[in-house]
Amino acid sequence: MSGKQRRKYHNIMEDLVAEEVRTQMALLSPRLTQYIQRTEVETFALNRLPTLYASSQEGWLHQVKRARDEYQVKIKTAVRQALAAVQRDPLRSSTPLFPDKEEALSEASTRTNPPEVETSKELPQHPFYWQQKLSRSSRRATR
Secondary structure (H helix, E strand, O other): OOOOOOOOOOOOHHHHHHHHHHHEEEEEEEEHHOOOHHHHHHHHHHHHOOOEEEEEEEHHHHHHHHHHHHHHHHHHHHHHHHHHHHHOOOOOOOOOOOHHHHHHHHHHHHHOHHHHHHHOOOOOOOOOOHHHOOOOOOHHHHH
């Protein structure tokens, strides 16, 4: 699908899962949430829930009501499981299908290394990897 084409239908479950992810992540510590990719949590949860498509405003209202009545507990459970699964594997790295404009701008403004010296792609994406690497190399230097 080209960038100019718009779909004429929408999966309501995406909105409800995104809302639930925001709610549950707000309850977590900021230290923990900085290592959680919201997109991965949403995708994990959506893969465990039924799709509820709508192509009209009336259909949208019907599907939202249906989702809240029939699937609200399942949505909460799927998001909770997704958060646990994403936290459980901190060394797993992933490359997004679509770059997030806000993240790209944030990374560009907080970058400390010049682009030609960027080393973050060489290192695993574990939050404490650099500490582990430094402690190993400092042990070698003191021997």
